[in-house]
Amino acid sequence: MARILTGIQSTGTPHLGNILGAIKPAIDLANDPLNDSFLFIADMHSLTQIKDGERLRNNTYAVAATWMACGLDTSRSVFYRQSDVPEVTELAWYLQCLFPYSRMTLAHSFKDKSERLEDVNAGLFSYPMLMAADILLYNAEKVPVGKDQMQHLEMTRDVASRFNHKFGETLVLPEVLTSELTMYVPGTDGGKMSKSQDNTINIFDDAATLKKVINKQLVTDATPLEDPKDPDSAVVYKLYKLVASESDAQEMAAALRAGGYGWGHAKKALVEALVDGFASERTRYNELISNREEIDVALAQGAERARAVASEVLSRVRGKIGY
Numbered sequence: 155m156a157r158i159l160t161g162i163q164s165t166g167t168p169h170l171g172n173i174l175g176a177i178k179p180a181i182d183l184a185n186d187p188l189n190d191s192f193l194f195i196a197d198m199h200s201l202t203q204i205k206d207g208e209r210l211r212n213n214t215y216a217v218a219a220t221w222m223a224c225g226l227d228t229s230r231s232v233f234y235r236q237s238d239v240p241e242v243t244e245l246a247w248y249l250q251c252l253f254p255y256s257r258m259t260l261a262h263s264f265k266d267k268s269e270r271l272e273d274v275n276a277g278l279f280s281y282p283m284l285m286a287a288d289i290l291l292y293n294a295e296k297v298p299v300g301k302d303q304m305q306h307l308e309m310t311r312d313v314a315s316r317f318n319h320k321f322g323e324t325l326v327l328p329e330v331l332t333s334e335l336t337m338y339v340p341g342t343d344g345g346k347m348s349k350s351q352d353n354t355i356n357i358f359d360d361a362a363t364l365k366k367v368i369n370k371q372l373v374t375d376a377t378p379l380e381d382p383k384d385p386d387s388a389v390v391y392k393l394y395k396l397v398a399s400e401s402d403a404q405e406m407a408a409a410l411r412a413g414g415y416g417w418g419h420a421k422k423a424l425v426e427a428l429v430d431g432f433a434s435e436r437t438r439y440n441e442l443i444s445n446r447e448e449i450d451v452a453l454a455q456g457a458e459r460a461r462a463v464a465s466e467v468l469s470r471v472r473g474k475i476g477y
């Protein structure tokens with residue numbers, strides 16, 4: 155049994171890239187009976203960028219509904235909202251007092267964000283220590299994250315060792331879990347699908363909206379309908395391959411290579427694959443988001459279970475420090 159923990163920033167409705175690249179693989183890990191998992195919505199980290207309470211709340215619901223609609227079993231996993239267990243900020247403070255300022259200044263993600271964002275606040279700077287507290291507060295052993303978060307995991311291990319060295323063995327050093335095989339989902343413009351690029355596909359949209367997005371935004375070249383086409387260089391095919399069955403994908407590839415099959419046909423097939431392939435997720439998402447009570451109940455239950463672990467670890471930490 156390994157304790158897996160990961161946090162999800164709440165910055166809006168997750169897109170197809172987030173779902174295939176991060177959410178579905180994490181749900182598979184969480185639903186694996188060999189793991190004991192903690193999954194939380196990092197809404198305190200989101201405050202570094204979003205200062206509007208309603209937006210913060212709505213984003214949390216959109217993210218929670220996505221995880222639940224995509225099959226997360228919230229009775230098995232501890233699924234909670236970071237701000238429901240504010241003990242994490244106390245641990246973050248202790249960690250900040252142990253971690254050298256000079257090392258904090260080496261964080262790549264802060265450098266990157268401080269060049270891009272207008273609101274460069276101190277929370278953005280201390281972000282990695284809140285993340286370390288998220289992990290250490292729950293004795294996490296394995297933390298699945300994208301490559302961009304690896305340095306934060308190194309900082310977490312570093313500050314945990316410093317704590318253990320100074321006050322005696324207390325905190326569990328987590329291991330990072332990154333998959334080399336992480337799926338790459340292209341956006342409608344052919345670049346990486348990303349919420350900052352206006353090239354996303356929202357699988358929860360209705361059929362008419364999906365049709366409009368794919369027809370208007372998805373790039374294709376000017377090869378005439380009759381001509382043979384190379385499927386592997388076409389965004390529409392790359393996306394279709396990710397969402398359709400293997401045999402349907404092979405059929406489309408063959409039709410494109412043969413000629414007489416146009417981009418319009420391929421787009422129509424992609425829309426159908428998105429509409430049908432995510433039909434149950436879409437129904438469930440809409441159900442959850444239109445009556446948030448079920449989400450509230452799941453998150454409240456998660457908060458209670460998370461808190462039981464957090465308060466035990468925190469009281470050990472306080473004792474070791476000498477309070």
Ligand code: ADP
Pocket residue numbers: 163171172173174175176299300336337338339340341346347348349350
């Ligand atoms: P965005 O690029 O939209 O801002 P994030 O950086 O918040 O997305 O990523 C959240 C998670 O989703 C990360 O684990 C990331 O690896 C995954 N992810 C984001 N975009 C894609 C994509 N186009 N293909 C595969 N995985 C993705």
Ligand code: TRP
Pocket residue numbers: 159160161162163196199284285288289297298299303
């Ligand atoms: N910083 C992570 C991200 O942007 C989200 C996160 C916050 C997280 N706390 C965490 C991930 C703890 C793993 C563990 O994706």
